[in-house]
Amino acid sequence: MIGYGRSTLRPYIFSMRRLTPFLAVPAFLLVAILLSIAIGSVFIPPADLGRILAGWLEGAALAEPLKTFAFILLSIRMPRTALVALTGAALGGSGAAYQGLFRNPLADPYLIGVASGAGLGAVLAMSFHWPYSTLGLLAVPAAAFLGALATVFLVYALARVGKTLPTTNLILAGVAFSSFASALTSFLMLRSTGELQQAIAWLLGGATQAGWGPVLTVLPYLAIGLGVLVLSGHALNLLQFGDEQAQQLGLPVARTRTLILLAASLSTAAAVAFSGVIGFIGLIVPHVMRLWFGPDYRRLLPLSILGGAGALLVADVIARSVLAPQELPVGIVTALAGAPFFLWILRRSKNQGYW
Amino acid sequence: MLKIENLSVSYGPRRVLRDVSLEVASGEVLALIGPNGAGKSTLVRAASGVLAPCSGTVRTNGDDLLALPPARRARFLAVVPQALSLPLAFTVWETVLMGRTPYLNFLGQASTGDGAIVRQALERVDALGLAGRRVGELSGGEQQRVLLARALAQSTPILLADEPTAHLDLQHQVHLMETLRTLAHRDHLAVLVALHDLNLAARYADRVALLVAGELRAAGTPRAVLTPAFISEAYGLPVQVVAHPFADVPLVLPDTKED
Numbered sequence: 115m116i117g118y119g120r121s122t123l124r125p126y127i128f129s130m131r132r133l134t135p136f137l138a139v140p141a142f143l144l145v146a147i148l149l150s151i152a153i154g155s156v157f158i159p160p161a162d163l164g165r166i167l168a169g170w171l172e173g174a175a176l177a178e179p180l181k182t183f184a185f186i187l188l189s190i191r192m193p194r195t196a197l198v199a200l201t202g203a204a205l206g207g208s209g210a211a212y213q214g215l216f217r218n219p220l221a222d223p224y225l226i227g228v229a230s231g232a233g234l235g236a237v238l239a240m241s242f243h244w245p246y247s248t249l250g251l252l253a254v255p256a257a258a259f260l261g262a263l264a265t266v267f268l269v270y271a272l273a274r275v276g277k278t279l280p281t282t283n284l285i286l287a288g289v290a291f292s293s294f295a296s297a298l299t300s301f302l303m304l305r306s307t308g309e310l311q312q313a314i315a316w317l318l319g320g321a322t323q324a325g326w327g328p329v330l331t332v333l334p335y336l337a338i339g340l341g342v343l344v345l346s347g348h349a350l351n352l353l354q355f356g357d358e359q360a361q362q363l364g365l366p367v368a369r370t371r372t373l374i375l376l377a378a379s380l381s382t383a384a385a386v387a388f389s390g391v392i393g394f395i396g397l398i399v400p401h402v403m404r405l406w407f408g409p410d411y412r413r414l415l416p417l418s419i420l421g422g423a424g425a426l427l428v429a430d431v432i433a434r435s436v437l438a439p440q441e442l443p444v445g446i447v448t449a450l451a452g453a454p455f456f457l458w459i460l461r462r463s464k465n466q467g468y469w
Numbered sequence: 470m471l472k473i474e475n476l477s478v479s480y481g482p483r484r485v486l487r488d489v490s491l492e493v494a495s496g497e498v499l500a501l502i503g504p505n506g507a508g509k510s511t512l513v514r515a516a517s518g519v520l521a522p523c524s525g526t527v528r529t530n531g532d533d534l535l536a537l538p539p540a541r542r543a544r545f546l547a548v549v550p551q552a553l554s555l556p557l558a559f560t561v562w563e564t565v566l567m568g569r570t571p572y573l574n575f576l577g578q579a580s581t582g583d584g585a586i587v588r589q590a591l592e593r594v595d596a597l598g599l600a601g602r603r604v605g606e607l608s609g610g611e612q613q614r615v616l617l618a619r620a621l622a623q624s625t626p627i628l629l630a631d632e633p634t635a636h637l638d639l640q641h642q643v644h645l646m647e648t649l650r651t652l653a654h655r656d657h658l659a660v661l662v663a664l665h666d667l668n669l670a671a672r673y674a675d676r677v678a679l680l681v682a683g684e685l686r687a688a689g690t691p692r693a694v695l696t697p698a699f700i701s702e703a704y705g706l707p708v709q710v711v712a713h714p715f716a717d718v719p720l721v722l723p724d725t726k727e728d
Contacts, residue, residue: 352570
């Protein structure tokens with residue numbers, strides 16, 4: 115395959131410049147995963163981690179205290195790591211997709227109202243006092259997911275003009291719905307003071323449910339949504355030239371934009387359902403990837419997915435460790451870390467025209 | 470060959486093109502001229518399938534171009550737009566490679582053959598040395614040449630250009646028009662180019678079509694269309710048409726009174 119890049123004509127699929135991101139970013143993710151599994155409120159000595167792993171590989175039964183540690187790892191840390199990684203992946207991927215779709219460096223996964231819709235759904239569900247059962251535990255995430263999707267469909271339906279989907283309309287409709295949903299959410303929160311703290315915590319974002327259940331629930335949606343996005347890289351490259359030029363070059367623009375929009379929104383909705391509204395990952399990770407590895411969305415999407423997973427894992431570890439044993443909502447960590455990081459990127463890219 | 474028949478386009482209630490019929494033969498350059506707002510860009514957009522007409526057809530050798538899906542239509546017809554708000558971060562090579570899209574899979578994977586065509590297109594517009602540079606680093610003239618190369622990489626029998634000389638220096642205007650003429654005469658493309666410069670049209674086009682307020686006022690050789698009668702009426706300005714000093718084409722000059 116003749117690749118893209120700065121040098122002119124040699125086939126350079128094997129050049130280091132092209133491969134580096136696909137070594138560096140997965141390595142970062144791997145380190146983040148290991149950190150997330152190894153760090154927690156119960157201190158597990160690294161040596162014990164090694165013994166537990168050996169025990170698993172051999173299929174041998176473990177003695178205390180390794181057995182308890184193994185339980186913690188398998189039933190608490192690993193599922194949490196998986197959920198956080200999937201959430202970060204979804205936010206990174208859909209953030210990159212939204213930035214490409216809207217040709218706007220300020221776009222993030224919540225641009226067209228997904229966050230507000232999910233928040234409204236979640237708070238609505240919280241205001242009914244669900245019993246502590248499987249149904250009850252699923253009520254809030256399901257309501258959040260449905261709220262997110264409902265918002266997307268409403269915004270999409272409102273913004274459509276004939277066969278086209280004008281960007282301005284989408285953003286305006288998204289802002290309108292966001293405001294409406296946020297207002298309703300605040301009203302509900304004020305009325306049911308018992309759940310106020312729970313609602314606020316949810317809105318700030320964080321993995322609150324333990325176990326493999328949430329992971330398995332979210333996985334199919336992310337597989338579909340992120341799968342579609344990863345395959346949409348070339349289409350997003352073409353869309354950077356504007357809808358008209360993309361169409362003149364042969365892209366069926368209306369259909370493609372709708373597909374990408376739905377895939378990104380599905381991923382965001384799934385991410386938000388269990389983890390609340392975590393900001394900055396979807397905005398910053400794609401920017402960093404673009405700054406370091408170029409504007410080609412065929413690379414940007416997988417890199418943003420992997421990078422988003424790693425970044426959120428790091429933020430989650432910080433959120434768990436900083437005030438241990440109390441947990442900070444991870445949304446606070448991403449915002450506190452994200453804002454200065456964002457300013458740093460802005461300064462670096464001022465003269466670069468990397469967009 | 471490009472055959473536009475009875476094309477009418479409206480923006481809402483406003484009729485922008487009325488019943489326009491034009492034909493561009495293979496091997497000829499047709500210059501589309503007319504005042505701003507006459508509908509030149511609209512005609513290019515409608516013919517390339519990004520603006521739906523209210524009536525009329527656009528055909529090539531029997532195929533109805535507007536009825537084709539965009540991917541197939543893009544194999545017949547390529548457009549050179551004006552070089553405004555291009556994505557700045559892609560390299561020249563990447564940008565021209567986008568022109569191969571109709572022949573690539575949805576992942577955009579290119580073969581050595583595609584690379585060769587991109588290289589040829591860049592050579593054609595004398596931009597091969599710019600291949601590794603980012604588009605944002607180029608001048609307006611260079612960016613316009615890159616867009617022409619991208620259209621050439623599309624390997625289509627029909628080429629539409631929408632005021633490609635608009636922001637170019639004199640030497641780039643001339644070079645671009647000469648390239649378009651060679652593409653028609655030597656490679657037998659059908660080239661339709663919307664121009665605002667009447668004398669460029671006179672010099673480089675085989676035929677000229679005058680569009681005024683959405684209607685086709687005249688179409689024919691430069692000599693037949695670039696007459697004081699037609700031009701003065703179209704532009705609302707008295708003009709004289711004289712013989713070009715060293716080329717066998719008309720030369721249009723405004724004839725306003727000096728104080």
